[in-house]
Amino acid sequence: MKTKLLKILSLISILCLCLTLVTVPTTVSAADDELQVLFVGNSFTRDANKYIRDFADKAGVKISTGALWQGGITLKDHASEYNNYGLRYYKSGRTGEDYEGTFPLTLEKAVKMYDWDVVIFQQASFPSSDYTTFQPYLTEVSNYIKQKLPNAKQMMYETWSYEYNCPNANFASVFQKDQDKMYAAIKDAYSKAAASIGNVDIIPAGAAFQLARDNKLFDAKNGGKSLNVSDGFHANDAGMYLLGATFFSALTGKDVRAVNFQAGNLSGAEMIALKNAAYNANVNYGNIEGVKPSVTTTKKPVATTTKKPVATTKKPQSGTTAKNTQAAVNGTTAAIIGSDDATQAPTDAPVADVTTQAGEQIQGTSGAELVTEPTTAVSGNDEGKELIPDVMPIIFAIAGVALVAGAAVVVLLIIKSKKSK
Numbered sequence: 001m002k003t004k005l006l007k008i009l010s011l012i013s014i015l016c017l018c019l020t021l022v023t024v025p026t027t028v029s030a031a032d033d034e035l036q037v038l039f040v041g042n043s044f045t046r047d048a049n050k051y052i053r054d055f056a057d058k059a060g061v062k063i064s065t066g067a068l069w070q071g072g073i074t075l076k077d078h079a080s081e082y083n084n085y086g087l088r089y090y091k092s093g094r095t096g097e098d099y100e101g102t103f104p105l106t107l108e109k110a111v112k113m114y115d116w117d118v119v120i121f122q123q124a125s126f127p128s129s130d131y132t133t134f135q136p137y138l139t140e141v142s143n144y145i146k147q148k149l150p151n152a153k154q155m156m157y158e159t160w161s162y163e164y165n166c167p168n169a170n171f172a173s174v175f176q177k178d179q180d181k182m183y184a185a186i187k188d189a190y191s192k193a194a195a196s197i198g199n200v201d202i203i204p205a206g207a208a209f210q211l212a213r214d215n216k217l218f219d220a221k222n223g224g225k226s227l228n229v230s231d232g233f234h235a236n237d238a239g240m241y242l243l244g245a246t247f248f249s250a251l252t253g254k255d256v257r258a259v260n261f262q263a264g265n266l267s268g269a270e271m272i273a274l275k276n277a278a279y280n281a282n283v284n285y286g287n288i289e290g291v292k293p294s295v296t297t298t299k300k301p302v303a304t305t306t307k308k309p310v311a312t313t314k315k316p317q318s319g320t321t322a323k324n325t326q327a328a329v330n331g332t333t334a335a336i337i338g339s340d341d342a343t344q345a346p347t348d349a350p351v352a353d354v355t356t357q358a359g360e361q362i363q364g365t366s367g368a369e370l371v372t373e374p375t376t377a378v379s380g381n382d383e384g385k386e387l388i389p390d391v392m393p394i395i396f397a398i399a400g401v402a403l404v405a406g407a408a409v410v411v412l413l414i415i416k417s418k419k420s421k
Contacts, residue, residue, distance in 0.1 A: 034062040034092055035251060036114045038152075040078050040107065040141065041122030044159055045069045047235040048205070049088070051244025051263060052251075054095050058261045061252055062092040067099075068110045074124040078107055079137035087113070107141065111148045118251065119145050120203065122157035123193070125233055126170050129185035131192045142197040154200045155250070158190040160209035164221045166232025183210055201285070203250045208242055208281035215273045225270070237264040238274065245278035255279065 039045040049067050056063040068078070070085040077083050084104040091100055105113075121141065127133035142154060161182035162171045175182040186206050194200050209227055212218045218238070220226040227239035235243055241263050249256040257275045266274070 034064055035118065036116045037063065037065040037118040037120065037251065038110065038114070038116040039065060039067045039069065039120050039122065039157070040075075041067075041120075041157060042069050042073045042124055043071045043234065044125060045120075045122050045157070046088070047240050048157065048243040048247055049090050049099075050097055050240045051261070052247050053090055053092055054261050054263065055244050055248035055256060055259050056092065056252070057095065059248070059252065059254055059259050061248075061254070063248075063251060064092045064114075065090045066110065066114065066116070068105065068107060072124065074127055075121065075134060075137040075141060079140045089113075107144070111145070116149055116152050118153045118155060119149065120155045120157050121193075122159065123189075125159050125162075126168070128159045128189055129174070129182055131189040134189065134193045135196065138193055139196060154197060156190050156194045156200060156202045158202050158204050158206040159186060160206040160227075161186060163226055163228040163232040166228070168232060171232075179210075179213070183207075201250070203247060204281040204285045205243055205246050207284065208246045208277045209239070211277035211281055212242055212274055215277070217270055217273050238266060238270065241266060241271065242274040242278055245275045246281060249278055249282045 039049065045067050046069050049065050052065060053063060067088045067090065068085055069088075070077075073083075073085065078085075084106055087103050087105045087110050088099040090098075094100075121138060123134055123138075145152060145154060161175075161179040162168060162177075164177060164179055166177070171177055171182065175185070183206055190202055190206075194202050212227060213220070213224075216222065216224055218224045218227055225238060227236060227242060228234060229236045244261075245256045245259075248254070248259070257272075257279050259275070262271065
């Protein structure tokens with residue numbers, strides 16, 4: 001009887017240990033023609049990832065993305081080698097919010113999971129309007145990526161200004177709820193940020209939001225549909241459709257206006273308007289070539305090491321300017337799209353390849369006057385929901401069961417050994 005009990009406990013212990021190992025992410029290979037994109041941001045990054053694969057699938061393109069995020073965090077948080085955040089892996093071929101696993105990972109571990117072709121950095125939404133909040137953290141993270149993924153293309157994900165009626169205290173005190181004023185500050189900050197790490201390309205989500213709001217269909221102030229949920233800063237389904245179109249264009253260089261992807265309750269005219277805004281924003285920023293999967297590797301998993309990221313105190317170069325291909329949204333952009341021209345058919349605009357945008361959650365960090373935005377959930381959109389609490393209890397529970405079972409086996413073996421003497 002005791003022998004059978006020992007065998008049963010041993011099997012339980014082995015099973016629990018195996019389940020514990022299954023929850024630990026491992027490096028994975030990808031197809032040579034599949035673009036692997038790593039996002040480093042917060043909940044705006046989550047918003048950006050909902051529809052990228054849907055546009056890609058309709059266009060016959062393979063794009064898989066990894067979103068390393070947690071609600072409200074900043075580039076400063078990502079720069080710490082000790083912080084664990086959730087990585088959602090959105091595999092090509094899947095659609096919408098269907099993703100593989102949520103793992104508690106540091107940036108160091110996330111980098112090792114795939115041989116990423118592109119790494120996109122995104123600052124928290126309100127700090128995005130102040131360049132001083134980017135540094136020295138952006139440079140530190142960028143240098144680390146250059147060290148670990150020398151072939152990866154780095155990009156910046158420009159965020160957007162809040163909805164006109166956003167209740168955020170910082171929006172009222174700093175920008176007097178002026179969307180154009182806030183976006184001008186965001187645009188300036190991202191231009192400087194992109195220049196500081198080598199004049200990298202910018203995915204102009206903020207510009208796309210501005211252009212879409214210029215269209216009466218999405219001019220919420222005058223009765224149009226909002227691109228945001230009730231908090232006034234996260235993207236709703238229309239905003240996430242715009243983000244998907246923007247990122248697809250920027251990453252592939254393909255004309256998103258020709259991609260027939262339908263989502264949610266958007267009308268045909270609304271989808272055309274959003275795709276036109278995404279297209280024109282990318283053209284104005286010079287994002288017309290797209291990114292090709294790395295040809296210098298065979299998409300093998302990156303070797304895992306235990307070496308910690310090397311922190312750097314190198315300051316961003318002074319005197320550099322953003323790429324001269326970027327145009328002012330309130331100037332040349334208006335000439336391309338017009339106030340309501342986005343409702344016209346895609347063929348009305350010149351054909352070219354484009355770039356894009358994404359999304360996040362807010363946290364004020366640049367001065368005592370800033371009010372930190374809460375990271376509680378927003379109804380219907382999982383806003384600010386933290387990933388780590390969802391995963392860690394499961395991992396700890398499995399590990400606990402495995403340890404208890406293992407201890408029980410050891411105790412019984414000791415007892416049996418003493419009795420046999």
